[in-house]
Amino acid sequence: MRTVKLAMIVIVAAAVVIALTFLAVRSPEIAAIPSGTAQKFNASLIKRGADLAALGDCNTCHTTESGKTFAGGRDIPTPFGTIYSTNITPDPETGIGSWSEEAFQRAMRTGVDRKGNYLYPAFPYDHFTLVSDNDNSALYAYLMTRTPVHAPARVNDLSFPYNIRPLLAAWDMLFLRQGPYSPDPSHDEEWNRGAYLVEGIGHCGACHTPRNALGAEKTHQTFAGGDAEGWHAFTINAASQAPIPWDADSLNAYLRQGWHGLHGVARGPMGPVVGNLATASDGDVKAIAVYVASLMKKSPEQQRKDGNSPLLSNNNTSGTGSKPQSAGSQTTAMAESPDDKGAVLYASACASCHDAGRPVPYGGINLALSTTVSADDPRNALRVILGGVPATSGARGPIMPGFSDTLTDEQVIALTQYIRTRFAQKPPWPNVRDQLKTIRTEAQASTSSTAR
Ligand code: HEC
Ligand code: HEC
Ligand code: HEC
Incomplete structure (x- = not known):
């Protein structure tokens, strides 16, 4: 009897602790800005916001094929069901028109909406968390000066228990590493700029890094290749399977023009990414290329291996039982x-x-x-x-x-x-x-x- 009683006490205590933790981590509602408040933003801030929005592909996810820009409603398929993007035009009722800059900053940094609800990581706030306060101000200025569109959010189509938003508090505790980005002093300014853009607003890992069973990126397999809407987002680290190794120049050309003569063309979900990068500044695209090239640099050992067996791969059949063969035996x-x-x-x-x-x-x-x-x-x-x-x-x-x-x-x-x-x-x-x-x-x- 005594052990049962003790167990009950432990269980109740644990439940209380969990409930209190939930309450403690829960973010409060941030007051709506009164409707009709005209906010003034300067033109250069808005322009910078536009560039950042392109680097972050906000339009790609927040616009349907036939819909108005940023009005949301696009379906994002996930292994847990379909999530629909929301309206991020400044419509006060159905968009973010009533959001103060503080509320916007918090959503980007922590993935919590103005009212205090947890957002799904289909919105890549696990990357956007690295964006600086200044850049978030610019994004806010840009979005708040777009044409408001009245478009209510679509209801997500998620299975139980994934449809319970408060559970995302646990996801955040496990997987969200809050920013902003802090520069790595062992690298120069251009590399750090590239890292800031790639890891943060550019959210390249959202597609190029494989995910675990809870939908979080596997941090020990960064850029090892992932899934994007039924396409494979190729490996873009040192294990790249490109027959001719990428370098900063070829990456720069590919990211800018969507095509490179030794690598081919960017298709599928990479298409809109390079479409957006075509409008980014030369310096930013170059920085991205420099950073990604550094990730793709092969060790001398890997180079030797590749050099010894040109176009013959080594480890691609793991799990299938068959062995790679030489060119001569391929017909068998x-x-x-x-x-x-x-x-x-x-x-x-x-x-x-x-x-x-x-x-x-x-x-x-x-x-x-x-x-x-x-x-x-x-x-x-x-x-x-x-x-x-x-x-x-x-x-x-x-x-x-x-x-x-x-x-x-x-x-x-x-x-x-x-x-x-x-x-x-x-x-x-x-x-x-x-x-x-x-x-x-x-x-x-x-x-x-x-x-x-
Ligand atoms: C990969 C797709 C994707 C990209 C890229 C993306 N978003 Fe989103 N965003 C979403 C989804 C999906 C939601 C809704 C999440 C939810 O319902 O929990 C969302 C929600 C939001 C919200 C919360 C809005 C609300 O009403 O609660 C804001 C703010 C936002 N996004 C801003 C941005 C900005 C700014 C960018 C570009 C820098 C951006 N998003 C890029 C998918 C995306
Ligand atoms: C929405 C998902 C998505 C995002 C975001 C994304 N990529 Fe991709 N990427 C892909 C897909 C899919 C492919 C394969 C395209 C193809 O088959 O042509 C690809 C291909 C590439 C390639 C070609 C690799 C090769 O060996 O041919 C490079 C380089 C690349 N991406 C870099 C980036 C960088 C840098 C970023 C961030 C600025 C980024 N990607 C963001 C989905 C994405
Ligand atoms: C009218 C010309 C044309 C024909 C016919 C054609 N292709 Fe292509 N193909 C292209 C162009 C242009 C591209 C885009 C540039 C690039 O990536 O090579 C491309 C791209 C590709 C790619 C992607 C290469 C990469 O990694 O970027 C593959 C694979 C491919 N084609 C296979 C085929 C096959 C198989 C056939 C025959 C069934 C075929 N193509 C017929 C013109 C053609």
Whole structure:
């Protein structure tokens, strides 16, 4: 009896402690600014805010395909369900028109809204927390001077228990490392500027870093490659799978123009990112390139390994059981298709643009240079073959037709495995059939609705 009583006391005490902690960490409501208060901001502050908004892709997430800029409502798919972005125009009722600058600063730094509700990390405040107070002031000035749009938020479609916002307090305790950014004195100013932008407002890790079961980025695998709306966001650290190593110059060109002659074009969710970076200042894009190049720098040992076996990869088959083979033995390992079928298709449908030194816009890169073909994940290759490279994807220039209507599933698989083994000289991708099915199903769903 006594032990039961003791256990009860312990349980009740624990519950009280948890409840008190919740109350203690809960952020209070910040008073609404009275409607009709005209705030004055100077033009250069607003301009700086516009540049920062572009670096932070605020428009990309907060605007639907046919909707008004910043009015929210875009669906953000997550493993826990769909979260809809909110209206960040200065509409007092449905947007952030009643938010004081203090409330905005707090949302960016801690992921809590004006009323004190916890926000979901689909809003990348785990990165935005690094943004400086001054830059947040500029962003606030920019947003508060946009045209107000009346657009109520859509209700999120999350499963239990993820739909309980207060639980995010625990997420924040576990995963949020509050900023602002503090410079690393062992590096120069440009590198630090780049780190500030990449880790903070640019939130590159939101796509490029893999996430754990609770949706937080794995801090020990920074930039090791992640998921973005059904695309693979390539590895952009020293383990980069780009056949030709990136450097600050090529990164600068790619991030600025969405394309580089030795690396190809930025597609999928990377398209809007480079579209926005095209409007950023030269200095900022260069700083980003310098910082990312430093992350991608290979150790002498890695360089030697890569140098000894050009285009032959080492660790990409872990878990599949098969071993990488040399170029000569590739035909013996075609898991899902006979080599010649893919070769014939390639020669007739692809070679005229990819092998003939054809100029932009229709000339594609030699696929031996393509990260898409050498990466462990086949999704981007399938998406390009099916969907092509549309003229409007944010990449100014290159155009490739999509083959979703002209090629059967068997042909797509044969072709995909052919370019994989011939150009990357790596074993066939193990899971192409399933991935193809997912992408085809998704394409059917999106043509029969107007989701985005
Ligand atoms: C990756 C997508 C994404 C990007 C990029 C993004 N947001 Fe958001 N944002 C969201 C989502 C989703 C929510 C809603 C979160 C929720 O409901 O908990 C949100 C919420 C907000 C809120 C809270 C609004 C409210 O009414 O509660 C603010 C403020 C905000 N975002 C500002 C910004 C700014 C400024 C930028 C650019 C610097 C930005 N966001 C970029 C996805 C994004
Ligand atoms: C919304 C998700 C998203 C964000 C944010 C994002 N990326 Fe990407 N990134 C991708 C995807 C997806 C790809 C693959 C694109 C493709 O297949 O063409 C990619 C490709 C790249 C590549 C090409 C790598 C290679 O080897 O070909 C580089 C470099 C890159 N991103 C850098 C960045 C930097 C720097 C930032 C931050 C300023 C950033 N990305 C932000 C999704 C994202
Ligand atoms: C009309 C010309 C044209 C045809 C035909 C064509 N492509 Fe492309 N392809 C391009 C252009 C242009 C790009 C974008 C520039 C780049 O990235 O190489 C591209 C990009 C690609 C990429 C991404 C390369 C990268 O990493 O950036 C792959 C993979 C690819 N094509 C495969 C194919 C395959 C397979 C076929 C045949 C079914 C094909 N292409 C047919 C023009 C073409």
